[in-house]
Amino acid sequence: MEDPCPICGGSGLTLVEQTGPDGLPQRFARPCACRIERRAARMLQQARIPRRYEHCSLDSYETMHATATDSLRRALRIARRFASSYPVETAGKGLLLTGSSGLGKTHLAVSILKTLIAERGATGVFWEHKELLDELRSIYSLRTAGAESRLLKHVTTCDILVLDDLGDITPSDWSWDTTSYILNSRYNENLSTIITTNLDNEPRQVSAEPYDRFAEARRAVARETLGDRIGERMRSRLQEMCVVVEVQGEDFRQHVKRASFA
Numbered sequence: 167m168e169d170p171c172p173i174c175g176g177s178g179l180t181l182v183e184q185t186g187p188d189g190l191p192q193r194f195a196r197p198c199a200c201r202i203e204r205r206a207a208r209m210l211q212q213a214r215i216p217r218r219y220e221h222c223s224l225d226s227y228e229t230m231h232a233t234a235t236d237s238l239r240r241a242l243r244i245a246r247r248f249a250s251s252y253p254v255e256t257a258g259k260g261l262l263l264t265g266s267s268g269l270g271k272t273h274l275a276v277s278i279l280k281t282l283i284a285e286r287g288a289t290g291v292f293w294e295h296k297e298l299l300d301e302l303r304s305i306y307s308l309r310t311a312g313a314e315s316r317l318l319k320h321v322t323t324c325d326i327l328v329l330d331d332l333g334d335i336t337p338s339d340w341s342w343d344t345t346s347y348i349l350n351s352r353y354n355e356n357l358s359t360i361i362t363t364n365l366d367n368e369p370r371q372v373s374a375e376p377y378d379r380f381a382e383a384r385r386a387v388a389r390e391t392l393g394d395r396i397g398e399r400m401r402s403r404l405q406e407m408c409v410v411v412e413v414q415g416e417d418f419r420q421h422v423k424r425a426s427f428a
């Protein structure tokens with residue numbers, strides 16, 4: 167058992183004195199700081215932040231290593247501005263963090279989520295795109311419809327949703343319908359979604375020539391784009407919902423690995 171809070175003695179409330187409308191001092195009960203802290207700790211626990219990202223913060227985002235590009239510093243600036251202007255100036259917009267893996271996109275997304283929960287009292291949750299769909303599918307197959315709708319309700323109504331690794335899924339109509347349902351619901355309710363993806367934020371690479379027999383071969387060689395993977399309609403919806411932040415550079419996890427084993 168922890169020691170009771172020295173401010174409120176464990177009641178969770180503090181009394182503040184203010185001048186009332188009649189000019190006489192009045193005492194009001196306010197939630198104590200310890201209660202606000204406990205709530206934040208509880209909300210953080212429920213946010214499903216993976217253990218390897220638990221200690222991420224905006225301050226620990228590394229932009230000074232040798233291979234860091236200006237895009238990382240810009241991404242950090244935008245992340246900070248997003249966190250400090252949330253929720254009024256962000257007005258329901260989210261962030262779409264794109265770029266190859268290993269550049270700390272998830273680190274930034276988690277850091278914003280943690281900041282908003284701890285400092286703004288926001289409700290929020292982290293889901294890998296694939297994991298979320300797998301979970302919904304398994305609940306669905308067990309026919310526990312109540313649980314499915316609870317999970318769907320949670321991800322469509324919490325203040326902040328981090329959707330990690332968008333597009334890294336086995337494509338199916340059900341997957342896309344479910345994903346667009348979640349994104350559209352949040353968009354319509356003015357709720358910010360923070361999305362990361364390793365795919366380039368480029369349109370679908372459809373050939374202009376209807377009978378271009380090399381199109382197939384070109385597609386096979388080209389790097390798959392976000393438009394290829396999630397379709398143009400969903401990609402353009404994401405541009406409306408989110409500020410796009412492109413992160414470029416060398417994978418610094420690879421870099422660190424090479425450096426320490428060379």
Ligand SMILES: [Zn+2]
Binds near residue numbers: 172173198
């Ligand atoms: Zn207290």
